[in-house]
Amino acid sequence: MSDAQQYVVFLINEQTYGIEILKIKEVVAYKKITPLPDMKGFIKGIINLRGVVLPVFDLRKKFNLPETSYTPFHTIIVMEISGRVMGVIVDEISDVVELLPEEVQATSSLPPGVHTEYMKGIGKKEYGLMVLLDIDRLLSPEELEILDAA
């Protein structure tokens, strides 16, 4: 029981992803994102979360997935990435699951050719696989710099 790790599971483009629950500060419903002028790449803009202004980005762009129009049922996961609090837009939060160590396949043991840059491992549950993201590796130093500048 104590080895189990809790993951918040969400969907982007019908694909299931997981993030360690402790990395997450909270989840909020999609709210209107204020775009900033001259925003680069994946950063969508900023939101006001109870007085705190957070940068928000979309993993679709990051993962080279087709863009979608946002509905009120999209969710922003507020998390701390490399010491910065920011929001990440996902399609849907599906669940919170507990994964035992044996249910997590490390990236090193994945078949060759799999792109494991942002991955921590693959979570295996009877109902399917989920990509466990290593959020601290999600952003490159350059991207972080852009964020800091924003």
Added chain:
Amino acid sequence: MINWIDKLLKRTGLRVKILVATIMVVGVFTGLFLYEALSSSTERALKQISQSNQSLLKNTYSAIRYPMSVGDSKTVEAQLKDVKEHMEGIEVYISDFRNTVIYASEEDRINTSITHYLSEKKNQKVLSNVISTGLPPEESLTETEDNEIFMVTMMPLLNESSCHHCHGTSQRILGAMVVKHSVKEVYASLAAARNRLIVFSAIEIIGIILVINFLFNRLVTRRITSLAEKTGQVSAGDINVEIHDDSRDSIGRLARDFNHMIRNIRDRIEYANSLSRGITDAFLMVDPDMKITYINDAAAKLAGVRPADVQGKKTCKEVFNSDMCRTSCPIKRAMQTGKVSAGQKVTLKTSEGKEIPIMASGATLLDSSGKILGGFEIMRNISKEVKAESILKNSFLKEEEKKEKLQSRVEDLSNILNRVSRGDLTVRGKISSENDAMDQLVQRTNETIDRMEELIGQTKNAALAVVNGVRYISEENQKLSQRTQQQASTTEETSGTVQELVSGITMNAGNTQRADRLSKEAVTVAAEGGNTVKNTTEAMNDMAEGSRKVVEMMDLINEITFQTSLLSINAAVEAARAGEHGRGFAVVADEIRRLARRSSSASKDIQGLVQNIVERAGTGKEWVGQLENGFKKIIQTIKEASDALGEVSSATQESAKGVEQIGQAMGEMSDVVEHNATLVDELANAAEHLNEKATLLQDMTDKFILSDRYDIEVEDFGFKKGILVSKNERRGNKPLTTKPLREELATQYPIEEKSEDFIGKELDAGFEEF
């Protein structure tokens, strides 16, 4: 006696004893010395006198021997006279054997008995002995005369050959010569010497005694007295003493050892004091009578006294007037049992009446022989510990209570959610006044349930409306079906009538009238059917409206379910962050999440069903529209049929073929009506299906138990009841008549000529879509 001396010896001081002993010893020795010195000097003096007397005797004898031998008395006398003159204090007597003085230094004493001058019998006896034996006396003699002492020396005057010429030979001894030598001066000088000696001796004794006393005093007594004084001080308890004596003798050593010993004692006392001072807890020592001998500041503070006021003055009980003194004094216990009484928890009542919890330990103080000298007690003020313990206990209890409270609250909430998950939405979580996270959770949960209840109530309402509408549609459809069947049968009857008309070529006016009436009735029934279809259309519209509302509600439900889901995820995140403490919370969050998921899936199901209903309602509406058109056409057709009947009636006679065609047309119409009935059946089936779905929706919403305020108000669709009549009623329970219709038809309806193709075409146009 011995005891008395013993006592005296014990009682007198050392100095006195030594003085007495010195005096005694010196006195005895000096006395002996004096005695010896005096006796020997006297003896010596007497011996000297005796010797001088002997020599005088011999000298005198030798001096007078010759004159005497020649008988020269004058020379003898002169000689003796000379002795008297020159030798003071010496008397010389020469006597014959009859003791008559022949010659004497004192002339007047010649011819007197010598015994006058030897007054002492002893001397007279010695003289006679000398004269008889012819031997000088062995010892010197003394003669006391008129308090004057004389030394007496004698010698016999033997009858020597020189004497024979006068004295003959008969007498062996002629007489004796006696010298009396006054020893007065000798004695005087002896006495003077003796006196001097005694004086000197006395001075010497005193000097020696003084010196010895002084020395003894200086070297021994004073130091020992000082030692004794210090020892006395020490034994009296004053250990701040030191003896300054650096001599190398035994007393010096004793003093040094004493100093060393005192230092040791001081060290030990200091050690003990350090120990007692080092005790920061309340500490006191008592003597066997429980009188306080030492009390430290902490103990004094505890008792509210000053150490100086109680030390050696008050008993422990007087100072600590506490229950503990009567019941459980640790010192008394230690004194009784001889064991250390340790770690006793008691309550001390101070003079102010304040109760202080203390940890008291007591033990006895023993001397080297094991006698109890007193005891000591250490009282540790454990009020802080007790307080801390009670605080700890309280906080533990509070924590437990909180935990239990939280547990019970979580259980309550879990029960509520459980009931909610089973569909009972009347329950609400109780909100405590603490306004904590749990309360917020309960609040949110309650809000969620409120919203859900509201929504489901509205959904239920809408669903019931749909169900009612659908039921109504179904009922009406059934009625429509019945009517259609009635119509079909009516058409059949008409057809039969036409057949009758055909078979009985002779037209019967009654038949024609009846056909006409039937035709009219058919028109009425068709009109009623049309109305029903209109009502059905309205119901369908209502249903579509209801479904739209349901869809709107569903959006709201989805919104809430989405918010609930987010809430539950956030709760799970918070619970995970709280770690083990959030475990219960995580369960609740999981429960809520599951509920939200169930709500979501249920809402999706409902949405699907409603969508289905909407679609089917659309289809039904379309069908009903078409049915309406069909009815219109039926009415028209019946009218036309009626017209045709008229034509038939008028043309019966003319053309059996025409009637036959009518019969045929009627048959076709009957088919159409039958087809129509089939379609109405299908519509009924569709409505039934819709009803089933609506019932399912209702059943699903019925699973939710709602509070009274969501009592369902059934929407009134405004359908008019009782517009249907059975075929028999319609017929007035009369048997089918075979009254010829032709006349009536011929009179009431103008018959238009319509080709059979037209009718077929029209029918096809109206119903082919069915």
